Amino acid sequence: MQADTLVEQEDQVDAAQAPTQQEEAPATPEAPATTEAPAPKPAKAKATKSTAKKTRTVELTLTVTGTADGEWQADLVHGTKRVVQGLSISAAAVSKAAKELHEDIAGGIDEVIEAARAQHRTRMEELEAELAKVKAALAELSE
Template sequence: MTAPTAEAATSAPGDEEVPASTSEEGTEATAEETPVVEEKPKRAARAKSTAKKTRTVELTLTVTGTLDGNWQADLMHGTSRVVQGLSIPAAAVAKAAQELHPEIAEKIEEVINAAREQHESRLRELEEEMAKVKQALADLGDDA
C-alpha cells in the first residue's frame, strides 16, 4: 500500500493557491471541502438559580383614595376584573400599608392626615354655622 501524497490544488488565476489535504480515507480534499470551524465568542456563564420554578399568580390590587377620605379597591386577576370600586375604610388602608412597607405607610399616612385636616376644618365651619343658627333661633324666642 502506498502512502497518499499531498498535491497543490489548482485554482483560477488571481486566487491564492491552497494546499490540498488528505482525508482519513486517503482521498484528497481541497481547502474548500475541508470544514472550517469558526470560534464563537464565549457568552458569560449564567449562574444557575437554585430556586424552583413555581407557577406565579398575577393579582393587581389598586387602592384609590381622595382627600375627602374615600377609599376604593379594584382587584384584577390576570386580565379579568375580580372586584371593582369596593369601598374600604381609611383605617384598613393605613393598617394594610403598615404591614406592606414603612415607605408605603408613610405616603398613605400623609394622604390620610391631609383628609383628616380637611374634615376637621369642615367640622369647625359647620359648628360655627350651627352656633349661628342656634343663636338665630334664640333671638326669635321660644314664645312663637
C-alpha cells in the same frame, strides 16, 4: 578597501538585476481546491430534568385609590380579569394594610390620610360655627 566597496556595489547591481525566485519559477496551475467536509456538529447535551418544583406565578394587581375627602376604593385584577371594582374601604383599613406592607408605603399613605383629616376638621369647625349661629337665631325667635 576600494576593492571591498567595488565588490559590494557589484553585488547590489546583481541583486537588482537578478530575477526573483518567484519570477524564475515556471507558472504552475493552481492545485484544485480541496473541499473539506463540514465539521461534524457537536452532539447536543441531553437535557436533564430538574427535580426542583416549578414555581407558578400569579399576577394580581391591587389598586387602591383615595380622594382628598378621605374616601378610599380598591380594584383587584387577576391577570386580565377584573375581580373587584370600586370596592369602598375605610381609611383605617388602608392605613393598617400599608403599615403591614412597608413603612415607606405607610408614610406616603399616612400623609394623604392626615391631609384628609385636617380637611374634615376644618369643615367640622365651619359646620359647628354655622350650627351655633342657627341655634342663636332659633333662640331669638323662641323668646
